[in-house]
Amino acid sequence: MDLQERLDEIASLGLSRRMRLVTGPQGPRVVLDGRPVLLLCSNNYLGLADHPRVREAAAEASMRWGVGAGASRLVSGTMTVHRRLEESLAAFKGTESALLFGSGYLANLGVVAALAGEGDVVFSDELNHASIIDGCRLARARTAVYRHNDVEHLTWLIEQTGARSGVVVTDGVFSMDGDVAPLAELLDVAHANGLRMVVDEAHGTGCVGPGGRGAVADTGLEGDVDVVVGTLGKALGSYGAFAACNAKTAEYLTNTARSLIFSTALPPPVVAGAVAALELLIEQPRRVEKLQANAGALRDELAREGFDVAGSTTQIVPLIVGDATTAMAICEAAIEGGVFAQAIRPPTVPEGTSRLRLAVMASHTKAELRDAARTIGRAAMTAGFRPATAAPMAAAQQATDEWPAIRAA
Numbered sequence: 401m402d403l404q405e406r407l408d409e410i411a412s413l414g415l416s417r418r419m420r421l422v423t424g425p426q427g428p429r430v431v432l433d434g435r436p437v438l439l440l441c442s443n444n445y446l447g448l449a450d451h452p453r454v455r456e457a458a459a460e461a462s463m464r465w466g467v468g469a470g471a472s473r474l475v476s477g478t479m480t481v482h483r484r485l486e487e488s489l490a491a492f493k494g495t496e497s498a499l500l501f502g503s504g505y506l507a508n509l510g511v512v513a514a515l516a517g518e519g520d521v522v523f524s525d526e527l528n529h530a531s532i533i534d535g536c537r538l539a540r541a542r543t544a545v546y547r548h549n550d551v552e553h554l555t556w557l558i559e560q561t562g563a564r565s566g567v568v569v570t571d572g573v574f575s576m577d578g579d580v581a582p583l584a585e586l587l588d589v590a591h592a593n594g595l596r597m598v599v600d601e602a603h604g605t606g607c608v609g610p611g612g613r614g615a616v617a618d619t620g621l622e623g624d625v626d627v628v629v630g631t632l633g634k635a636l637g638s639y640g641a642f643a644a645c646n647a648k649t650a651e652y653l654t655n656t657a658r659s660l661i662f663s664t665a666l667p668p669p670v671v672a673g674a675v676a677a678l679e680l681l682i683e684q685p686r687r688v689e690k691l692q693a694n695a696g697a698l699r700d701e702l703a704r705e706g707f708d709v710a711g712s713t714t715q716i717v718p719l720i721v722g723d724a725t726t727a728m729a730i731c732e733a734a735i736e737g738g739v740f741a742q743a744i745r746p747p748t749v750p751e752g753t754s755r756l757r758l759a760v761m762a763s764h765t766k767a768e769l770r771d772a773a774r775t776i777g778r779a780a781m782t783a784g785f786r787p788a789t790a791a792p793m794a795a796a797q798q799a800t801d802e803w804p805a806i807r808a809a
């Protein structure tokens with residue numbers, strides 16, 4: 401493959417990516433490529449990444465245990481600080497056990513592939529995160545992709561495939577849409593058909609549900625879902641991930657999840673930072689309330705600007721534009737106006753559904769959010785996009801209808 405040719409092709413589709421330079425921590429305001437902006441696309445939802453107690457815990461841990469864990473947890477890497485965080489996470493999620501992974505990507509890869517063996521079927525929502533899709537690819541099972549949040553389609557696919565064992569896997573809060581999966585219905589269908597259920601709470605943990613315990617807890621399903629994956633790098637302000645499940649499943653994953661077995665354990669400072677962040681989340685539930693109130697305020701302000709925020713009910717608010725080049729133009733114009741909300745384009749989202757993905761933080765003020773909505777409204781005008789006349793969901797629907805219902809792994 402000619403790399404330059406491929407890069408040129410990506411550019412011609414308006415899909416080139418580059419990394420922007422942020423000076424300072426992931427606070428509500430940052431300096432982006434030298435320009436001060438409001439940061440409206442970070443997953444540091446609760447502002448814990450640079451909280452003094454989290455910083456101190458990480459700094460102390462590096463003095464006490466060093467920076468690296470030295471090996472895979474099964475070789476030499478399980479340290480007391482790992483065990484402590486696992487116990488706290490299991491208590492927080494209401495499960496018997498929790499098992500740390502190197503990242504959310506690695507957790508989904510490991511969990512899905514471990515639970516879905518030869519002869520099984522993985523049923524996966526079409527808008528699931530890429531790490532789940534890659535977990536399906538790594539699994540020896542077949543994959544059946546059901547329409548977004550469509551329980552009827554899932555039921556039909558289960559009948560069509562004749563699956564007797566396997567997994568239903570879904571994001572709890574969808575990372576690019578901010579809507580919530582119908583977890584109770586999905587779980588009913590999964591368990592009625594002898595399938596396990598995996599819910600990725602990367603964006604639910606710390607953000608939705610009672611005390612930020614996630615969408616699963618919000619639906620009253622704590623302890624019922626077979627595996628809940630959560631991440632430590634978003635609301636919990638650190639890095640890494642975990643699978644919360646019963647003790648038997650944890651033992652099984654310890655023996656079979658390749659991304660756990662064959663990867664170095666999380667660094668002690670990162671783990672200690674997450675311990676401190678979790679303590680803060682539990683001690684100060686008002687952070688979650690503030691986040692949810694801020695999310696509601698931003699959605700209202702955007703509606704006032706004529707934007708349709710699709711089905712978002714959470715801190716993730718998509719402004720679906722459709723065309724990738726226009727989405728990028730709005731993003732650049734918003735940065736000029738002092739607001740950074742990254743444009744998200746295929747393959748992260750389906751063709752024809754490029755968007756600005758806004759992510760609210762508890763540390764934003766209502767005034768900042770109001771001004772940001774106005775800035776984005778002006779940026780849309782500058783880019784020639786008329787929010788009120790656009791039909792974002794129609795574009796999204798068309799794109800998803802074209803997706804294959806059943807994919808070979």
Ligand SMILES: Cc1ncc(COP(=O)(O)O)c(C=O)c1O
Pocket residue numbers: 503504505506508529531571574575600602603631632633640641
């Ligand atoms: C839904 C979802 N799952 C998993 C991940 C991966 O988590 P991590 O960033 O810890 O690898 C992400 C990250 O963006 C995500 O949005």
